[in-house]
Amino acid sequence: MSIERFLNNSVTSWMAGEGEHADIVMSTRIRLARNLTGYRFPLSFTENEALQVDQAISAVLLDAEAELESTFSYIDIKELSALNRQVLVEKHLISPKLAHSEVAGSVLLSDDEAVSVMVNEEDHIRIQCIFPGMQLNEAWRQANHIDDVLEKELPYAFDEQFGYLTSCPTNTGTGLRASVMMHLPALTMTKQMDRIVTAITRLGMVVRGIYGEGSEALGNVYQVSNQTTLGKSEEDILTDLQSITEQIIQKEREARAALLHTRPNVLEDRLYRSLGVLTYARLLSTEEAGRCLSDVRLGIDLGLIKGVDVSILNECMVFMQPGFLQKYAGTSLQPEERDVFRAKLFRERLQVDNNLDNEGEEPHDV
Incomplete structure (x- = not known):
C-alpha cells in the first residue's frame, strides 16, 4: 500500500469510537519491546548493523502475512521527510523516538493501521497494537501472536533470570507496555486528577499525555500504563491495568453525574x-x-x-x-x-x- 494512503488519511481503526467503555476509553494499546542476539542495541550500533537488523525483521514479517492474516506495508523512515514523519507520530503509528532516528529504521504497518512494528527504535523491535475502546485482552492476543511468529524465526535476546533484554531497564522482563487512552474531562474539571495521578503512581502505573512520555494531556486525554515490566507476568500487568482503569472509569462517571446534578x-x-x-x-x-x-x-x-x-x-x-x-x-x-x-x-x-x-x-x- 502507498505511503501516501497512511499520510493523507486521518481516519484509523482505533478512532472508531467502539469497544467497551468507549465513552471514556478512546483506545487500548499493547507494545512489546524485543532485541536480537548478536547485535548491539540501537543506542550504540553501527549503520551496517542497523541495516542487517532491519532486513532480517522485515523479511520475516512480510513472509508471514498469510499466517498473521494481515497485509503489511514497509516504510523506510530515512526516506520520509521530517513533515511526513511527524504525521505518522500524530497518528500514533510511530514513536517520536523513531521519527528522529539517524540510523536505518522502518515501520511495517497493517492496512487497517491497527498494527505497527517499529524497527530500530529504542529497541530492535517494537510491536504495537491499538484497538478502539477498552480491549486489553484482544490487543494482547494480537501482539502476542505477532511476537510468536517473529520469535520462531529470529534469535531474541533473552535471559532466564531477567527475561527479555532491552535498552531501557524499565522495559526488561516481559517487555510489555500496556496502556489505555482515556478522556477524563469531569475529573479534570472537578480538580481530582492530581490526587488520582498520585494514587496511580503508588500502584506502579504512570499517567502521561496523549502522545506518551513528555507530552501534555491535550483535550483532557490521558494515557495510563504500567511503569515497569520486570517481576510481573504479562497476565498480572494486564489484570492490574484493567482494575485501575475500571476504577478511574467509575470515578469519571461519578464526577460527570455530579456536574450534571449540581451545575x-x-x-x-x-x-x-x-x-x-x-x-x-x-x-x-x-x-x-x-x-x-x-x-x-x-x-x-x-x-x-x-x-x-x-x-x-x-x-x-x-x-x-x-x-x-x-x-x-x-x-x-x-x-x-x-x-x-x-x-x-x-x-x-x-x-x-x-x-x-x-x-x-x-x-x-x-
Missing part, C-alpha cells in the same frame, strides 16, 4: 459554547481546539449534544495537529496560518461551512 445549566452552556467555537471560529489554536473537542465529546456522551459522530471528534484530534495540517494544506504554515486552516477544517468536517465560507471555496475532502 446543569452551567455545564450545558459550556458544552454548547465549545460546539459554537468549533463550528464557527475563524481562528483555532491547538489548545483551544483540544479543549472544545473535549467539551463536545463530553456533551455527546452525556446525551446533551446530538447529531455529531464521536469518531469525527477522534479524527479531529489527529488532523488538528501541526504536522497533519501542513500535510493536508500541501505547504508549510506559520502558526497563525495553521490556526486559520485548523478552524476551516473543523467547520468543513462538522458540515456547517458549506454556505458560510466568505471565499466561496469548495470544502476539502477530509
Whole structure:
C-alpha cells in the first residue's frame, strides 16, 4: 500500500469510537519491546548493523502475512521527510523516538493501521497494537501472536533470570507496555486528577499525555500504563491495568453525574459554547481546539449534544495537529496560518461551512 494512503488519511481503526467503555476509553494499546542476539542495541550500533537488523525483521514479517492474516506495508523512515514523519507520530503509528532516528529504521504497518512494528527504535523491535475502546485482552492476543511468529524465526535476546533484554531497564522482563487512552474531562474539571495521578503512581502505573512520555494531556486525554515490566507476568500487568482503569472509569462517571446534578445549566452552556467555537471560529489554536473537542465529546456522551459522530471528534484530534495540517494544506504554515486552516477544517468536517465560507471555496475532502 502507498505511503501516501497512511499520510493523507486521518481516519484509523482505533478512532472508531467502539469497544467497551468507549465513552471514556478512546483506545487500548499493547507494545512489546524485543532485541536480537548478536547485535548491539540501537543506542550504540553501527549503520551496517542497523541495516542487517532491519532486513532480517522485515523479511520475516512480510513472509508471514498469510499466517498473521494481515497485509503489511514497509516504510523506510530515512526516506520520509521530517513533515511526513511527524504525521505518522500524530497518528500514533510511530514513536517520536523513531521519527528522529539517524540510523536505518522502518515501520511495517497493517492496512487497517491497527498494527505497527517499529524497527530500530529504542529497541530492535517494537510491536504495537491499538484497538478502539477498552480491549486489553484482544490487543494482547494480537501482539502476542505477532511476537510468536517473529520469535520462531529470529534469535531474541533473552535471559532466564531477567527475561527479555532491552535498552531501557524499565522495559526488561516481559517487555510489555500496556496502556489505555482515556478522556477524563469531569475529573479534570472537578480538580481530582492530581490526587488520582498520585494514587496511580503508588500502584506502579504512570499517567502521561496523549502522545506518551513528555507530552501534555491535550483535550483532557490521558494515557495510563504500567511503569515497569520486570517481576510481573504479562497476565498480572494486564489484570492490574484493567482494575485501575475500571476504577478511574467509575470515578469519571461519578464526577460527570455530579456536574450534571449540581451545575446543569452551567455545564450545558459550556458544552454548547465549545460546539459554537468549533463550528464557527475563524481562528483555532491547538489548545483551544483540544479543549472544545473535549467539551463536545463530553456533551455527546452525556446525551446533551446530538447529531455529531464521536469518531469525527477522534479524527479531529489527529488532523488538528501541526504536522497533519501542513500535510493536508500541501505547504508549510506559520502558526497563525495553521490556526486559520485548523478552524476551516473543523467547520468543513462538522458540515456547517458549506454556505458560510466568505471565499466561496469548495470544502476539502477530509
